[in-house]
Amino acid sequence: MTIQVGNINLKGRVILAPMSGVTDMPFRRLVKAHGASLVISEMIASQAMIRLTRQSLRMSSHVPEEFPMSVQLAGCEPEVMGEAAKLNVDRGAQIIDINMGCPVKKVVNGHAGSSLMRDETLAAKILEATVKAVNVPVTLKMRTGWDDKNRNAPRLAKIAEDLGVQMITIHGRTRCQLYNGRADWSFIQSVKDAVKIPVIGNGDVVTEEDAQNLLKQSGADGVMVGRGAYGRPWFLNQIDHYLKTGEKLPDPGLSEKKDIMLAHFDDMMLHYGEETGIRMARKHMAWYSKGLPSSADFRVAVNQAALPQNVRDLIQSYFDPLLESQERSL
Template sequence: MSYTIGPVTLPSNVLLAPMCGVSDLPFRRLVRKLGVGLVVSEMIASKAMIHAARKTMRMSTPCSDEHPMAVQIAGNEPEIMAEAAKLNADRGAAIIDINMGCPAKKVVKGYAGSALMKDEALVGKILEAVVGAVSLPVTLKMRTGWDDNSRNAPQVARIAQESGIRSLVVHGRTRCQMYRGRADWDFIAEVKDAVSIPLCGNGDVTTVEDAEDLIRRANADGVMVGRGSYGRPWFLSQVDHYLRTGEKLPDPDLSRQLNIIFEHYDAILSHYGVEAGLRIARKHLGWYSKGLAGSSEFRREVMRLSDPKDVIALLRAFYTPLIEQVAA
């Protein structure tokens, strides 16, 4: 099922969430290759981005390499966020996304992310400034509110629509919940009822049935998947297939999974360099191995390795017996 954001029509209504430290370039490219409607960049601090751009006079990894993609910006100063939006438009972004959902302490301490939902007047100023700065469609990701006493997402959604925002994503928790408890998919329906623009629901989608249930209960137009993709970059394509056909696709067999892991690992090292890449890859390798026999020992071992060749050898030693066991 397609999903339309202003003039941009996506081939699927299943979107990859922006996740700091996870949805980087190697992961986004892998998920896109396996099948997804849209990938969204990690959150970019608008002020830091502008400083870097002014210093170097250019931005690396043009967005056109991943077209169509959305770039998510964060901040609390309308003029700065508008300038950041222009920079990303020049880089080839198809969509600008505004972060009003991040619950991280260091973000809300700077009065950005989900903290902005406490100031609806400032929300309107930021949205109007960004929408007015670019010809691209602008979207908004937010939570249900700051806490249980101020679940004002419906009001913010109306402000967003009036400001020219073309699509919404709502994570079904308040900021103070962080990631505790269950996402409230039914409350997302109240946000959907408040506006006429497209809306994706987000939160706690770890099975294909979850995605279908969220869309039904939230009356959502699509679904955004975040943590459910950890160690499963193929999961979004499974969700898309299920929503289209009602058929559940199996996970790739272990041999195919190992090939995907090698591809991802190589891309991480190429993108970040060996030293940083080794550190960044560890969490992904842990997620990939989760639930497999001997995975705890594998994770302990991979954490101490500092040579890429040793990591490759460990992966082969871990997966080969499992693959042979399944084939026997």
């Protein structure tokens, strides 16, 4: 099954969620190379984008291998959102995603993210301005509502569809839940019933069975994976294969995982430079090693490493004994 987003056909049903501090270009490129249908940038503030700040330009940078590249924008001013969308399309974005789901206090207090779900009039103006500003598909990501008494996602989804939005993603929690409790996959069905455009379900997908159950309970057209991809850039492809065949693909072996880590780390050095790159890479190195023997000691050592070669040496010295032990046991 494929998903049609405007004039773009996604070759699968599994999408990488936009995650601040995680879905930078190196990680997106890696996840896409492993078979994701679509990858989405970190959330970029529209005001920062039109000021062309160094950070916003780096966050919105992309490579051809990511096609079709989606850039997610957040903001509360319709004209600014439209201008930021134009700038990103001029820079090569093929899809513009609007954030109305971020629950973080800093974003919400700025009347952006999920706070827009409390002001449907302003939300509609932002959607309309963005759709009119660009000639590429515009998509929307939001939550079920602000709180349990105000779960207005179906109504806002219909407004978005009428204004020209081409796909909607629903995280199955309210803003007030933050990331607590369980995502309500079944509520997403009410959004699916309200519109004809594709609806993507999101929240708590950490196994292949989770993805399958989300789709069954929600009736959604596809699934978006966020935290479940931490340290597992191959996970989205595993989900896609499972949905198509009912068979599970194995995780990469130790040797392949080591190669993936090294390549990812080197890509981050090129993208950020050494000082920032090492700092940004630490969490990824920790996620990759989770569940492996003596991973806590490895994480401590990586967090103390000051130079790129130190980190490369640590990866080698950590995995080589594991590989030797594996070979002896065969």
